[in-house]
Amino acid sequence: MCLSNCSDKNNQQALGTLERDRVVLKATAAEIILAEPIREGSFVKKSDLLVQLDDTQAQANLKKAEAKLANAKAIQIKLRRGARAEDIEATRAQLEGAQAQVIQAIANFNRVATLSKEKMIGQAEVDNARSLRDSAQADVRRANQNLLALTNGTRPEDLQAADAQVAEAEANIAIENHTLKQLSITATRDGFLDRLPKHIGERTAINDPLAILLVGSSPYARVYIPEPARTTLSIGQTLNVHVDGYEKSFAGKLRWISQDPAFTPYYGLNARDRALLMYLAEIDLPETAKDLPSGLPVQVDIHPNLRSEPL
The missing domain is CATH 1.20.120 (Four Helix Bundle (Hemerythrin (Met), subunit A))
Structure with missing residues (x-):
């Protein structure tokens, strides 16, 4: 009886972490990094200069x-x-x-x-x-x-x-103007500057990551939905999201749920083992969660009778 009740309780929650979309900006030329004017962790706006590569040759090509x-x-x-x-x-x-x-x-x-x-x-x-x-x-x-x-x-x-x-x-x-512009790595969206993998003075290679952004006005919860609860969910459904370290919960909206399980295909499992399958899902959080850092653990109530109001 205890095992059954414990299993039902686990099936009423989905576990995961807070995430933001990652935008990786890569080098289009093998040049030396001259400047990184914005520090990691700072909030940046679209078109802010993040990394400046040496443009001496590109300037000469443009004049030619x-x-x-x-x-x-x-x-x-x-x-x-x-x-x-x-x-x-x-x-x-x-x-x-x-x-x-x-x-x-x-x-x-x-x-x-x-x-x-x-x-x-x-x-x-x-x-x-x-x-x-x-x-x-x-x-x-x-x-x-x-x-x-x-x-x-x-x-x-x-x-x-x-x-x-x-x-x-x-x-x-x-073409030369475009090439020159590509040597100034700018933010393509508003967000947080998560990482600058290279240092000033280093020579990049083509396609080397130069800046990594975490974008989006608010984070979203990326969680794993237990198989028994999969049929109770639908896109747009409001779910209660609990974030570790915060007493209040957030009313999130389910924006995506995978059609394929994350682990062993269902046709290779028996009825009991299929209950252990997980489906990756993403849940948008309201504007009130915009200051939450990425990576925090979250729990989402997925019992069909549970609903929460926006805070």
Whole structure:
């Protein structure tokens, strides 16, 4: 009889501890720790600086990316504006000079050809005059094409390429800014700074934990529910939570209960042994419990007839 009563009494309570969600902030680069401005155990707010890594290389990479962007934008502006008036006039002058050379080369070739017919000069001089004429005509065509290239403006394909280079440079700056920002480890949520595993002066490795936060306005009770009481509980149910060292109890709300037992699977146990199974559960505590430290033992009344009012 005593054993039965003792077992029933144990089944009316779930044992566990007070917990807070742990947020682990890790290193994204292998750099030396320069500063840890906030001490362990302090309350921190979102965006507070917790650990500062050396950002010398990241700053240099950012300046390099900014210089590339400035160069890409300068090329883009140059292509959009087109050729300078001075360059166009210089090319036009080259064309006029080449045309004058053609006139002279043609006249010289005609004289040489006439003298050749009269047998006064050799064929070699005729060939040389023809070559000079053809070269001068090629210079005219080249100068004319250069002038057209300047006066017709930039090709759309070149403008699109310049725009793409500017966009790529801007994206690289965004990447470098993000990399630089990642070297300042800041709190991602309000909470307590539980631990700083590394010390100032240490070099981190990628994915090393640098800061551990305990977050949430109030702790929650993480307890193990005995199998006989599992069917009496439902999400949202109010339960009485007793914390060691506190006379008053807290009205907690059941927010989660595991669907799987924490120990041996039920299908490997007989009816008596299944009563020893435990189901992990989490129970939110009210705002009045916000100052309670994590790790304190708790007991939760889980008898279906027990209910408590918020304090």
